[in-house]
Amino acid sequence: MNSITKSLLKSVKHGQAAWLRSSSTHSGKQCLPKLVLGIETSCDDTGAAVVDDAGNILGEALHCQKEVHLKTGGIIPLVAQQLHRENIEQIVKEALSISGVSVNELAAIATTVKPGLALSLGVGLEYSLKLVNKYKKPFIPIHHMEAHALTIRLTNQVEFPFLVLLLSGGHCILAVAQGVSDFLLLGQSIDIAPGDMLDKVARRLSLSKHPECHSMAGGKAIEHLAQTGNRQHYTFRVPMQHYRNCDFSFSGLQNLVNKVIIQKEKEEGLQKGELLSCIKDIAAAAQHAVAVHIVKRTYRAMLFCIKHSILSPKNATLVVSGGVASNQYIRKGLQILADANGFAFLCPPPRLCTDNGVMIAWNGIERLRAGLGVLHCTDGIRYEANAPLGIDISKRVEEDSIKVPRLKMKI
Numbered sequence: 001m002n003s004i005t006k007s008l009l010k011s012v013k014h015g016q017a018a019w020l021r022s023s024s025t026h027s028g029k030q031c032l033p034k035l036v037l038g039i040e041t042s043c044d045d046t047g048a049a050v051v052d053d054a055g056n057i058l059g060e061a062l063h064c065q066k067e068v069h070l071k072t073g074g075i076i077p078l079v080a081q082q083l084h085r086e087n088i089e090q091i092v093k094e095a096l097s098i099s100g101v102s103v104n105e106l107a108a109i110a111t112t113v114k115p116g117l118a119l120s121l122g123v124g125l126e127y128s129l130k131l132v133n134k135y136k137k138p139f140i141p142i143h144h145m146e147a148h149a150l151t152i153r154l155t156n157q158v159e160f161p162f163l164v165l166l167l168s169g170g171h172c173i174l175a176v177a178q179g180v181s182d183f184l185l186l187g188q189s190i191d192i193a194p195g196d197m198l199d200k201v202a203r204r205l206s207l208s209k210h211p212e213c214h215s216m217a218g219g220k221a222i223e224h225l226a227q228t229g230n231r232q233h234y235t236f237r238v239p240m241q242h243y244r245n246c247d248f249s250f251s252g253l254q255n256l257v258n259k260v261i262i263q264k265e266k267e268e269g270l271q272k273g274e275l276l277s278c279i280k281d282i283a284a285a286a287q288h289a290v291a292v293h294i295v296k297r298t299y300r301a302m303l304f305c306i307k308h309s310i311l312s313p314k315n316a317t318l319v320v321s322g323g324v325a326s327n328q329y330i331r332k333g334l335q336i337l338a339d340a341n342g343f344a345f346l347c348p349p350p351r352l353c354t355d356n357g358v359m360i361a362w363n364g365i366e367r368l369r370a371g372l373g374v375l376h377c378t379d380g381i382r383y384e385a386n387a388p389l390g391i392d393i394s395k396r397v398e399e400d401s402i403k404v405p406r407l408k409m410k411i
Contacts, residue, residue, distance in 0.1 A: 032105075033052040033053055034052065034053040034107040034108075034368060035050055035051070035053075035099075035105055035107055036050070036107060036108050036364035037049070037092070037095070037096070037106050037108075037110070037361060038111070038142075038358065038359070038360030038362070039092065039109070039110070039124050039127065039357060039360060040355055040356060040359070040360045041111075041112065041116075041120050041121060042112045042115070042116030042120060042121055042355060043080065043116055043169075043170065044064070044065040044066070044069055044083075044117075044355075045063070045065065045354070045356065046083070046084050046088050047060070047062045047063075047357030047358075047360070048060065048061050048062075048088075048092045048095035048096075049095050049357035049358040049360070049361045050099035050361060051154075051358060051364075052365070053368070053369065055362070055365075058098070058100070058101060059100070060357055061091045061094035061098065061357070062357065063083075065079075065080060065083050068083065070208065070215075073203060075117070077117050077118070077120070078119065080119065081119035084124065085123055088123060088124065088127050091357075092127070092131075103137070104135060106135075106137055107137075108139065108140050108364055109128055109131055109132055109137050110140040110142050110363060111124050111140075111142060111360065112124060112142050112143075112144045112360055113125055113141040113143075113382070113383045113384065114141075114143055114383060114384035114385070114386075115143075115144060115145070115385055115387040116144055116170075116385065117385065118385040121383035121385065122383055125381070125383050129381070138375060139374075139378050140364045140367050140368065140373055140374055140375065141373060141375065142360050142364065142367075144355075145166055145171060145173060145389045146180075146181065146183065146363060146389065148321045148322055148359060149164045149177050149321065149389075150177065150180065150359075150362065150363055151321055151348045152164075152319045152321065152347075152348050153366070154358070154362045155348055155349060158317060158319065158346065160177060160179055160182075161176050161178045161310065161311060162177055162311070162316075162317040163175075163177075163298075163301060163311060163317065163318045163319065164319045164320075164321070165301075165321075166321055167194055167195065167320065167321075167323070167324035167325050168324055169195030169196050169199060169219070169323055170195070171193050172188060172193045172194055172248045173188045173389055174186040174187045174188070174297060175390055176305060180367060181373065183389050183390025183391070184390055185394060186246040186301045186305075187245055187246025187247040187248065187397060188247060189250060190249050191250060192254070193250065193324075194248075194250055194290050194324050194330075195219050195322075195323055195324045196250070197251070197253065198219040198286070198287070198290065198324075201258075201286050202217075202219065202222050204257075204261055205261060205279055205283070206273050206274070207222070208221075209273075209275060210279070212225065219323070221283075222283045223327050223328070225279060225284075226286075228280050229279075229280030229284030230280075230284060231284035231287070231288040232285075233281040233284075233285065234260060234281060234282060235285065236253060236256050236285055236286060236288075237256065237289075238292050238293050239252055239289075239293050240293070240297075244300070244398065244400075245394060246297050246298075246301045246304070247297070248293065248294070250290070250293075253286070253289055253290065253293070264282075287329055288329075291329055291330045291411065292333070292409065294330060294333070294334070295333045295334060295409060296404055296407075298334060298337060299337055299341070299404045299407060300397070301397070302343060303402050303404070304397050304400060307400070313342060315344075316341075316344070317343060317345075318334065318343045318344070318345050319346050319347070320346075321348055321352075322353060322354075323353060326350040326353050331347060333411050336409055337407060340407060
């Protein structure tokens with residue numbers, strides 16, 4: 001974003017915020033909109049945003065560490081921590097400046113405190129508590145995955161309950177959102193997440209050396225090359241087909257892909273790190289196996305929820321969010337599944353699927369409205385690297401042993 005665009009955006013946002021303040025009157029009494037500052041530092045993105053209680057995004061800023069971590073082949077927690085420290089103050093100031101809102105005008109400050117990289121979470125929490133103590137503002141600690149799950153309610157009119165699938169580099173979770181802080185956990189990855197698996201396959205294929213992918217993150221490079229690859233040249237066994245639950249597993253699939261890569265390197269006389277001639281076909285086949293695995297587990301979740309009247313078949317909704325939700329191939333598979341089962345299918349805009357300050361601010365608004373977790377005393381508040389989502393009913397899903405019917409999935 002160039003300086004002229006930023007200046008124009010700042011003027012527009014400042015005017016919008018001023019208009020909201022001046023026009024929010026009723027019976028001669030001023031009814032100011034509630035404004036929340038959201039701060040996100042759970043992994044490798046430093047994000048901040050100001051959102052009001054009508055869902056207007058008044059200002060946002062984001063610093064992405066992708067370029068740094070691409071060079072190191074993965075996220076190094078100490079490096080991520082240092083980059084958060086270097087950028088958090090500027091990012092928060094930028095979000096506030098664009099919004100035309102001062103800290104004094106905020107109703108609360110909301111910050112991701114769980115789950116995530118401990119060192120990264122610590123930076124956001126420490127900075128937020130300084131603001132909270134300086135300006136005497138309520139503090140709203142945010143569960144990162146709950147925020148992802150409820151982002152859709154910022155962009156669409158979605159009523160509780162709904163089925164939510166969270167796909168990212170660090171998580172793969174199926175849950176039912178029953179309320180702002182009320183979730184039923186149906187299943188999750190028992191090892192690595194799909195984004196992590198695709199990134200590792202991309203590194204093993206050395207896709208950063210490919211002329212079409214040198215500036216792309218691993219998962220994005222896989223998706224790009226898969227578009228012109230033939231997935232039928234390789235068949236990777238879909239994980240956990242004999243386990244009738246909603247859990248996921250991607251490490252075994254990654255090993256299968258690695259074995260094929262090693263075999264092809266031998267056949268082509270290449271060393272590790274050199275580009276295979278069949279690179280696009282392997283990318284396509286790996287992506288397809290990931291998509292089928294995700295679709296099948298989600299199918300079982302749908303059947304379980306309808307069977308037990310957790311969701312109504314008349315107005316059931318599937319929401320998909322997280323960084324991997326921007327993968328169009330996986331998204332298309334889930335769209336086919338939703339259509340076949342009469343579910344509405346919704347995803348936030350791509351920029352809100354990845355980590356950002358907007359989703360944290362919005363979750364703060366949701367909690368502020370519901371009166372949930374708004375703290376006026378922050379003594380003893382801590383970050384948590386690991387934190388479950390909701391009440392775990394995955395064993396009940398497994399006990400039902402629901403067989404998933406065949407689904408024609410031509411993507």
